[in-house]
Amino acid sequence: xxxxxxxxxxxxxxxxxxxxxxxxxxxxxxxxxxxxxxxxxxxxxxxxxxxxxxxxxxxxxxxxxxxxxxxxxxxxxxxxxxxxxxxxxxxxxxxxxxxxxxxxxxxxxxxxxxxxxxxxxxxxxxxxxxxxxxxxxxxxxxxxxxxxxxxxxxxxxxxxxxxxxxxxxxxxxxxxxxxxxxxxxxxxxxxxxxxxxxxxxxxxxxxxxxxxxxxxxxxxxxxxxxxxxxxxxxxxxxxxxxxxxxxxxxxxxxxxxxxxxxxxxxxxxxxxxxxxxxxxxxxxxxx
Amino acid sequence: xxxxxxxxxxxxxxxxxxxxxxxxxxxxxxxxxxxxxxxxxxxxxxxxxxxxxxxxxxxxxxxxxxxxxxxxxxxxxxxxxxxxxxxxxxxxxxxxxxxxxxxxxxxxxxxxxxxxxxxxxxxxxxxxxxxxxxxxxxxxxxxxxxxxxxxxxxxxxxxxxxxxxxxxxxxxxxxxxxxxxxxxxxxxxxxxxxxxxxxxxxxxxxxxxxx
Amino acid sequence: xxxxxxxxxxxxxxxxxxxxxxxxxxxxxxxxxxxxxxxxxxxxxxxxxxxxxxxxxxxxxxxxxxxxxxxxxxxxxxxxxxxxxxxxxxxxxxxxxxxxxxxxxxxxxxxxxxxxxxxxxxxxxxxxxxxxxxxxxxxxxxxxxxxxxxxxxxxxxxxxxxxxxxxxxxxxxxxxxxxxxxxxxxxxxxxxxxxxxxxxxxxxxxxxxxx
Numbered sequence: 001x002x003x004x005x006x007x008x009x010x011x012x013x014x015x016x017x018x019x020x021x022x023x024x025x026x027x028x029x030x031x032x033x034x035x036x037x038x039x040x041x042x043x044x045x046x047x048x049x050x051x052x053x054x055x056x057x058x059x060x061x062x063x064x065x066x067x068x069x070x071x072x073x074x075x076x077x078x079x080x081x082x083x084x085x086x087x088x089x090x091x092x093x094x095x096x097x098x099x100x101x102x103x104x105x106x107x108x109x110x111x112x113x114x115x116x117x118x119x120x121x122x123x124x125x126x127x128x129x130x131x132x133x134x135x136x137x138x139x140x141x142x143x144x145x146x147x148x149x150x151x152x153x154x155x156x157x158x159x160x161x162x163x164x165x166x167x168x169x170x171x172x173x174x175x176x177x178x179x180x181x182x183x184x185x186x187x188x189x190x191x192x193x194x195x196x197x198x199x200x201x202x203x204x205x206x207x208x209x210x211x212x213x214x215x216x217x218x219x220x221x222x223x224x225x226x227x228x229x230x231x232x233x234x235x236x237x238x239x240x241x242x243x244x245x246x247x248x249x250x251x252x253x254x255x256x257x258x259x260x261x262x263x264x265x266x267x268x269x270x271x272x273x274x275x276x277x278x279x280x281x282x283x284x285x286x287x
Numbered sequence: 288x289x290x291x292x293x294x295x296x297x298x299x300x301x302x303x304x305x306x307x308x309x310x311x312x313x314x315x316x317x318x319x320x321x322x323x324x325x326x327x328x329x330x331x332x333x334x335x336x337x338x339x340x341x342x343x344x345x346x347x348x349x350x351x352x353x354x355x356x357x358x359x360x361x362x363x364x365x366x367x368x369x370x371x372x373x374x375x376x377x378x379x380x381x382x383x384x385x386x387x388x389x390x391x392x393x394x395x396x397x398x399x400x401x402x403x404x405x406x407x408x409x410x411x412x413x414x415x416x417x418x419x420x421x422x423x424x425x426x427x428x429x430x431x432x433x434x435x436x437x438x439x440x441x442x443x444x445x446x447x448x449x450x451x452x453x454x455x456x457x458x459x460x461x462x463x464x465x466x467x468x469x470x471x472x473x474x475x476x477x478x479x480x481x482x483x484x485x486x487x488x489x490x491x492x493x494x495x496x497x498x
Numbered sequence: 499x500x501x502x503x504x505x506x507x508x509x510x511x512x513x514x515x516x517x518x519x520x521x522x523x524x525x526x527x528x529x530x531x532x533x534x535x536x537x538x539x540x541x542x543x544x545x546x547x548x549x550x551x552x553x554x555x556x557x558x559x560x561x562x563x564x565x566x567x568x569x570x571x572x573x574x575x576x577x578x579x580x581x582x583x584x585x586x587x588x589x590x591x592x593x594x595x596x597x598x599x600x601x602x603x604x605x606x607x608x609x610x611x612x613x614x615x616x617x618x619x620x621x622x623x624x625x626x627x628x629x630x631x632x633x634x635x636x637x638x639x640x641x642x643x644x645x646x647x648x649x650x651x652x653x654x655x656x657x658x659x660x661x662x663x664x665x666x667x668x669x670x671x672x673x674x675x676x677x678x679x680x681x682x683x684x685x686x687x688x689x690x691x692x693x694x695x696x697x698x699x700x701x702x703x704x705x706x707x708x709x
Binding site for chain 3: 295296297298299300302303304308312315316317341342343344357358361362365367368
């Protein structure tokens with residue numbers, strides 16, 4: 001920084017002006033005639049994070065405690081900085097002016113003589129300001145602390161290894177029984193099948209047994225009819241099997257074979273029926 | 288610089304880089320006064336590769352330098368980190384599955400008759416691949432359509448002992464309230480849970496059926 | 499599964515994941531029949547951490563799980579792999595972040611009350627886009643302002659396991675003692691004390707003016 005003649009408009013405040021680091025060293029004792037380029041001043045003033053930050057700076061600069069602010073002096077200095085910001089045409093947030101008004105109010109209240117009787121109970125007019133300053137300072141410190149934490153990208157580098165081949169076996173969706181039942185209820189309602197009450201009474205174990213018997217006969221061989229029944233299932237099981245066989249017969253899915261009168265009954269899956277030569281006819285006619 | 292520190296810096300750099308790094312570039316990471324010779328870097332790389340024997344990772348030289356990779360034998364397990372949450376099954380699939388359960392043995396044409404729309408063959412394939420449905424025969428009509436039925440796995444998945452544990456159509460009318468009651472049921476003890484009878488609409492066990 | 503294989507899969511997974519992985523998720527990487535107990539996974543992690551002693555990398559637990567990172571002593575050398583300087587965050591952003599971290603859930607208005615200035619909406623947007631902060635609800639007052647809170651990614655980014663690991667917030671001094679003149683800060687005794695003395699709370703530190 002070059003020492004030159006101070007510009008006239010900055011003259012009166014000049015001894016108050018702080019300024020930036022020179023060659024990494026903070027300059028604490030500015031020569032009286034040192035010229036501060038307005039840009040540097042601007043950078044300095046812009047660095048304040050609002051009126052509380054500026055006030056804290058003014059207090060700390062004089063090694064004063066937040067708990068005992070010489071309010072008249074601090075108010076004077078604060079207003080000087082506000083004027084400086086205006087002169088430099090910095091965007092001055094409304095909060096700065098609000099704070100100026102608050103300081104002026106505190107100052108005037110402190111000048112008033114306190115009534116002797118209830119003076120002990122009366123709050124110090126600075127109390128609210130002190131509370132806010134302390135509160136702000138805590139978080140200003142906390143922000144610095146967070147900034148000092150070792151963090152990713154700047155201080156901490158996580159290790160990564162290349163996964164050359166990724167085999168992602170997709171997980172299969174889960175289904176709840178309730179979901180399926182709701183879907184079934186809808187489809188049945190659409191098909192108006194609730195009207196058929198014989199369907200309501202149908203035992204699903206018959207259907208299950210039908211599937212089991214058909215699976216059993218899938219190979220195409222003849223099976224002894226009696227072997228379809230299991231005594232250990234009791235009368236109910238036998239009945240279910242019998243109804244299932246009848247139902248399979250009715251649906252044409254099963255043939256019962258008897259070689260001779262009184263010969264054992266055999267069952268087998270229904271044999272393919274002669275189909276028309278033109279298989280195309282077998283396709284369901286689309287309409 | 289001793290060998291261990293050299294290896295340490297190289298290991299740290301290769302793991303942090305997220306890309307292959309050449310020996311010359313690795314050398315540049317060291318302060319000038321402590322910069323190793325290229326041959327030393329290469330020797331350290333060889334030692335690192337040897338250290339990784341029998342470990343989950345390996346050091347490999349590719350075109351643009353050295354990189355640390357997951358060993359192929361572990362890629363299967365590691366890949367599970369990216370397993371996506373599955374999409375839900377479609378309404379059409381659930382309806383088809385329910386119809387097979389309630390009306391088995393049933394053909395695709397019969398399902399279509401009830402649903403009033405064509406059944407996408409992918410749906411049938413999906414439920415068969417899932418192990419819930421299988422072809423148990425053919426209906427002896429023109430075209431010999433496949434007869435579909437549910438499997439033992441289907442019952443297991445939904446925590447049912449038999450198809451009779453499914454609610455009747457009459458009970459189904461109240462399936463919403465049925466479901467509300469079920470949510471307060473204590474979790475069934477296991478796949479063979481014997482209390483399924485009391486809870487015909489019991490939620491299936493959380494576990495995905497083995498695949 | 500033997501201990502070495504367990505360690506190998508865990509090491510491979512942590513290095514492949516590109517994010518911290520929790521012990522429970524690591525356990526899920528194993529086939530059901532070979533799945534270790536959670537305690538075994540935790541023991542393997544401990545052993546892995548011990549294996550890394552004297553090496554270029556370290557195992558660290560953060561909020562969303564475990565990650566392998568370059569040991570602090572090597573980060574300077576490793577940082578030479580990248581040309582660009584890492585992003586710096588403004589004081590306004592850090593103060594806003596500090597308020598959200600220590601005072602969550604908090605509204606923008608409450609942040610403004612403490613800081614004494616309006617919060618630039620870009621700052622909120624930035625911390626949300628970085629995944630450090632999210633809206634977790636609304637305060638039921640006129641205008642229903644958004645309630646902001648930090649995420650696990652915030653903790654991960656700053657190497658913390660829980661919010662309790664944040665540096666302790668300075669104590670408020672008793673306003674009752676108002677009027678008692680104190681010469682110096684009592685907390686100026688710590689290791690950071692020297693900076694504080696030179697520029698007692700004065701930011702920017704560059705600017706210390708004499709009267």
